[in-house]
Amino acid sequence: MNPVYAFVLLLVVAAIVGFYRLLAGPTRADRVIALDLLFAVAIVLSICAALASGSPAFLDVAVGLSLVGFVATIAWARLIDRQVTQGEDR
């Protein structure tokens, strides 16, 4: 059996844990942090897809995901920052 499938199983466990924090996080920053972990899991999962299928096209997906994750984290962090400093809490 290909060990990639064991990797995918463990990554799904990590993603479920991240989704728990995404739903239950007390502050909005907690949810964005969980999103950060989910982006890392998604990058590793697409590298796993490349390894399982043998085609390097999925690595381009991983490159795109890392860029989208950066922009998304910056945007959410600035949104939280602006709302907190302008005093409209929650």
Add this chain to the structure above:
Amino acid sequence: MLALSGWVLCALGIAVILIAAIGLVKLPDALSRQHAVTKAGTVAVIFFATGVAMIAQDPAWSGRLLVIIVLLLLTLPLASHALSRAAAREMSGSEAKTRHYQ
């Protein structure tokens, strides 16, 4: 031999990302959760990409994996800095004062 050490490196990366997930659930507040996730996430993806590059041994794979690693090393410190500043400002109040963050 190189492929075998590549698989070991991949398994190490998966273990580090599981540790990051445990830290995301167990740690008490947003700043310590951010500390667990962003650093361990970067290390995990770099370990996994290096391992896959050692398994594949193909320039088409290792070039793209190198692009991923360089992008992560350039962007993740910026993203985690902005995120931790937002987290610190959001919890600035009685909670942050009792935890000595300000």
